Amino acid sequence: MKLSAENVTKEFIRKTGKSNHFSAVNDVSLTLESGRLTVLNGRSGSGKTTLLNMLSGLLSPTKGRITLDGEDIYALDDKRLSRLRNQRFGVIPQGQTAIHSLTVLENILLPFSLYRESGEAEQKYALELAERLGIAQLCEVRPAELSGGELRRMAIARAVIRRPSVIFADEPTGDLDDENTALVFGFLRELSAQGSAVFIVTHENNAAGYADEVYRMNGGKLEISE
């Protein structure tokens, strides 16, 4: 499995000097592969999230293509692309992203229940993941009662519940303490060892130790670190 960005550019409308649009991501090419963990560093505002959103099927590029095993994913209609995201991609978004009217377990099962596919096997796997991430005792609790670290671990379990081919994590440790940070990176490393492609965006440098590749974003341009 290969997910590639081919010369992608994303322009947003914004008055900058004479021009009324600017490129948040500028002519970037990048490939994510099964079993590899890729880290993207870079300052805040450099275009990391924009690139991640394009790769994960949430934001269509202004120029260039995103291909999954050679197929342009933005050539799909919204229904198909949504289904693809649901089945093949797992996204751990920035910030807190719990659905408040659902319990922790229901949140974890959401990618299945959106398409009414959550059965006993899925339930069992959700509990396993919760166990693995140390939030098993919180399964029946509402997200409002969880700490930041616990919420992030819930979001991770939710992102990986469908055993996706590609896992995207946007600043997964931004608001976590060292212990939680190590736990999260360790888990993501484990998933890539099991065959997923993992893409981690972070402005911290401590993720590099877990990575197969490290890139750096600078004003919308991609540079290879080291």
Add this chain to the structure above:
Amino acid sequence: MKSLTLKNLLGRPVRTAALTALAALLSFAVFIGTMIVLSLGNGLDSLEARLGAEVMTVPYEAATKKKFEDVILQGMTGYFYMDKSKLDEIAALDSVGDISAQLYLASTGSNCCSMPVQIIGFDPETDFTVTPWIKKSGGGQLKELDIVVGSDLNAFVGDKLSFYGVECNVAAKLDKTGTTYDTTVFTNIDTIDRLIQSSLDKGMNDFKNLKPENIVSCLLINSADGYSPEETMNDINLHVKKVKALRSKNMISGISSSLDGVSGMIRTLIIAVWALGVVILLLAFTMSVNERRKEFAVLRVMGSSRSKLAGMVFKEALSVCIAGSAVGCVIGLIVLIPFGGAIEQKLSLPYLLPGPAAVLMCVGGTLILAAASGAAAAVLSAWRMSRIDTGLVLRGDN
């Protein structure tokens, strides 16, 4: 796992309850309003059926001083008389077909009634308006001193009521008509002769020196074949002195026009309430969905298609509106049935609740209207949520 819609609704009980209450209130207003309009129309039809004759003839004075109208339309009591010779005189006219005389008397209160009641005597030999109605209500031939009571009177078959010292037996109770006839007592002409005689004997009648056998109050007339009611009315007014012939239709038209007024007002009110309600619902849905923009963005990230998200917003709105509407209709029914009498009095117009089929249709219509309004109010939020820019929403707390 229960549906996400249900969980979202139950997960925010206060908001859900408020929206449901709003939908209930709107549906209540529409349901009650429609039922009142229907009941008024139904009451008018019923009155027309009860009048039962095309032309009514009363003493000239009774017509000009509105005494007759007050009795028939306003539910006041009254009596007025003309010589029985008028009956023969009018019956002899070519344009007159069926004709039957009635005698009026007002009681001064009796054990059934907190207020004086109107007593109407009819002639079983010629009557064509009251007898069919008694039959329909399950009564039979009236014997001497038998009376038939309107449905709103507090008297029942087998009871004994006394008027001017004469004891009468309640032989039948009439079906509800929604008109002033519901508080009227009917009897045959022999019995009312005795009651009038007794009122004269006791000096409790405004008239003196009457012979009950020689008087009539009102003549009910259908035109003969080949004549229109209009021609019959004109014929009588032209050829018979000291009487006034009236067309039943024209009498009712006064009611009919004030009924149109009331109905129109209620309709305007319903539309205003509903329009306002839809605007409030629209704002409420927009706010409630806006507040959850982030959650919708997350659902999108998890693989919801645009149409799925829009469907979710719709489903929530529809569930709330239909549930609220059902509550509103039930409350409407609970209010309508016991308070029908109060509404009738306040409006002082003929008022008759339509049958169960019409009520059910009204409930169904209200539910459909509520669902449609909910859908209309949710369109904007559904569209906005389906267009949500996940990137922008989730970047919020970068």
